[in-house]
Amino acid sequence: MSDRHEHSHSHHHTPAHEHGPGHRHGRKHRHSLRHRVGHLLAPHSHETADKVDSALESSARGMRALWVSLAVLGATALAQAAVVAVSGSVALLGDTVHNAADALTAVPLGIAFVLGRRAATRRFTYGYGRAEDLAGLVIVLTIAASAAFAGWTAVDRLLDPRPVEHVPAVAVAALVGFAGNEWVARYRMRVGRSIGSAALVADGLHARTDGFTSLAVLLGAGGSALGWQPADPIVGLAITAAIALVLRDAAREVFRRVMDAVDPALVDRAERALTEVPGVRGVGELRLRWIGHRLRAEVAVVVDGDATVREAHRIAVDAEHALLHAVPRLTAALVHADPEPAPGESDPHLPLAHHITA
Numbered sequence: 322m323s324d325r326h327e328h329s330h331s332h333h334h335t336p337a338h339e340h341g342p343g344h345r346h347g348r349k350h351r352h353s354l355r356h357r358v359g360h361l362l363a364p365h366s367h368e369t370a371d372k373v374d375s376a377l378e379s380s381a382r383g384m385r386a387l388w389v390s391l392a393v394l395g396a397t398a399l400a401q402a403a404v405v406a407v408s409g410s411v412a413l414l415g416d417t418v419h420n421a422a423d424a425l426t427a428v429p430l431g432i433a434f435v436l437g438r439r440a441a442t443r444r445f446t447y448g449y450g451r452a453e454d455l456a457g458l459v460i461v462l463t464i465a466a467s468a469a470f471a472g473w474t475a476v477d478r479l480l481d482p483r484p485v486e487h488v489p490a491v492a493v494a495a496l497v498g499f500a501g502n503e504w505v506a507r508y509r510m511r512v513g514r515s516i517g518s519a520a521l522v523a524d525g526l527h528a529r530t531d532g533f534t535s536l537a538v539l540l541g542a543g544g545s546a547l548g549w550q551p552a553d554p555i556v557g558l559a560i561t562a563a564i565a566l567v568l569r570d571a572a573r574e575v576f577r578r579v580m581d582a583v584d585p586a587l588v589d590r591a592e593r594a595l596t597e598v599p600g601v602r603g604v605g606e607l608r609l610r611w612i613g614h615r616l617r618a619e620v621a622v623v624v625d626g627d628a629t630v631r632e633a634h635r636i637a638v639d640a641e642h643a644l645l646h647a648v649p650r651l652t653a654a655l656v657h658a659d660p661e662p663a664p665g666e667s668d669p670h671l672p673l674a675h676h677i678t679a
Contacts, residue, residue: 323567338439343526357459375508382512382515383512383513383518383521384431384435385512386512386521387431388431389505389508390427390524390528391424391427393504393505394421394423394501394505394623395421396501397424398421401417401497401498402421404493407487408487408488408490409485409486410485410491410538410542410553411474411477411478411557411558412541412554412556412560413491413538413541415471415534416531416537416538416560417498417558418471418532419531420498420531422463422464422466422569423467423527423528425463425550426459426460426524429455429459430453430456430460430521430604432452433452434453436582437452437503447617448612448613450611451612452613453518453614454578454611454673457519457520457571458579460520460527460571461523461568464527465568467564468564468568471560471561474557475557475561477557478553478557479551479558484550485542485550485553486543489542490523491541492539492543493541495536495537495538497535498531498532498534499533499536500532501532505525505528506526506532508525509522509524510525510529511523513525514651516650517611517615517616519574520575520578523571523574523575524571526567526570526571526574527567529645534559538556540552540645541553541555541556581610583610583616587616588607591609591618591620591648592607595640595644596647597643599639600628600632600639601605601640602622602623602624602626602661604621605617605620605621605622606621607621615650616651617653617654617655618644619652619655620640620644620647620654620655621656621659622640622656622658622660623658623660624659626662626663628658637656637658638656642655644656
């Protein structure tokens with residue numbers, strides 16, 4: 322279907338779960354005992370109240386993951402910093418700085434999750450979910466800054482070698498760093514994938530790399546124990562390279578999200594669901610986009626040209642309902658019904674042709 326259909330979407334079918342008496346009743350009573358019991362007995366309900374509750378729950382899970390991660394990584398970084406102060410290990414210093422930066426990324430993400438809970442306004446009509454993607458950009462910049470600092474420190478120590486003291490303490494601190502980061506990485510990625518947060522998954526990947534760089538500090542400690550002074554700064558450079566690799570992966574993930582990229586498999590899944598809806602004779606333009614960790618859809622479906630407005634609306638509602646079941650984390654869908662072309666009939670979108678830009 323051509324791009325000219327885009328202009329007609331906003332003037333037709335409003336998502337069924339976003340209007341009508343059921344919607345108002347759901348929002349008014351969603352915290353009541355009846356709603357809670359009803360939600361338990363009918364977990365597949367798609368009333369707006371249920372969607373809001375689900376979205377708030379996903380944000381709450383994200384917040385818990387952030388603060389737990391902040392506590393664990395903060396404690397890890399403090400323990401490592403104490404060892405850095407007495408040992409002078411630049412490899413451990415790089416790891417400590419990176420762990421501290423990783424812990425502090427909870428701040429922009431936490432702000433984003435709080436903003437994401439705010440209701441849409443007449444200025445921000447899609448809500449504030451995009452704040453999460455901006456937080457992802459902040460995380461990428463934080464990773465880049467920690468890589469630059471770790472690299473600079475390692476090069477400086479190569480040019481001005483100094484012995485590492487308290488090598489056993491450095492080794493223990495490295496193991497503590499690995500354990501803390503690996504636990505946080507698994508926790509963040511599990512929650513991030515569960516709620517659909519690219520920023521939280523990127524943060525989990527960041528923590529996992531930190532864990533492996535902590536193990537690399539062990540190599541530096543071993544080299545120092547054997548009397549080879551360059552071992553510590555060389556490991557520091559290796560840590561810098563590892564940070565650069567995770568920077569590439571995180572930047573790619575966040576860039577795709579900012580550019581509204583979605584997994585093509587989700588588009589295929591949505592199309593299959595729509596073609597199975599009774600009354601849908603074809604699927605035209607289909608768009609999915611992430612807003613924070615929630616998905617929205619816009620789609621044009623082809624229906625019988627002789628269908629009444631009520632019949633076309635019912636098909637559109639059924640199509641939206643099918644999408645909500647088929648596409649994970651989809652919270653809203655705007656469905657536009659196009660009449661099936663009849664022989665000799667002009668394109669009903671012709672009046673919009675002069676608005677199309679090349």
